[in-house]
Amino acid sequence: MKRIGILVMGLCCMGSAMAANVIEEVPVEKLPHLAGQHLKAYFPGIAVAHATRDKGGMKNHYEVVLEDSTVLEFDKDGNWMLVDCGNRAVPQRNIPGMLIMELQKNHPGVTIVKMTRDRKEGYILTTSEGEKLMYDINYKPLKQE
Numbered sequence: 298m299k300r301i302g303i304l305v306m307g308l309c310c311m312g313s314a315m316a317a318n319v320i321e322e323v324p325v326e327k328l329p330h331l332a333g334q335h336l337k338a339y340f341p342g343i344a345v346a347h348a349t350r351d352k353g354g355m356k357n358h359y360e361v362v363l364e365d366s367t368v369l370e371f372d373k374d375g376n377w378m379l380v381d382c383g384n385r386a387v388p389q390r391n392i393p394g395m396l397i398m399e400l401q402k403n404h405p406g407v408t409i410v411k412m413t414r415d416r417k418e419g420y421i422l423t424t425s426e427g428e429k430l431m432y433d434i435n436y437k438p439l440k441q442e
Contacts, residue, residue: 328359328361329371331374332361367381367385379411
């Protein structure tokens with residue numbers, strides 16, 4: 298009976314260790330192709346300070362920090378999920394065109410410093426004043442915070 302208890306405890310410990318996040322450094326060349334293309338297109342001339350891959354749990358994604366402290370997250374396929382430029386503006390060409398048109402119409406003059414995207418939920422844009430602007434996947438405004 299004691300052996301069974303020890304075996305069960307061992308299996309539980311092993312299961313929780315497997316579920317833990319494993320974060321590893323990744324050379325820029327090993328990022329998914331789409332992530333590399335995104336960096337070249339929207340952040341040309343800004344070197345990557347470091348890149349990591351989080352292989353644990355339900356999230357399998359990459360985090361890239363540029364030398365200017367911009368933080369980007371990409372899913373396992375290299376699609377962007379987060380662009381956080383700190384207190385600097387997200388490059389306008391990085392913001393989807395339909396969102397740019399909506400911002401120009403309803404929020405003229407705002408500066409977007411952070412942008413997150415969830416393929417099922419939509420977009421959350423954070424302004425330099427800390428306001429959160431939310432949009433569904435079809436770029437329609439949702440409640441604002």
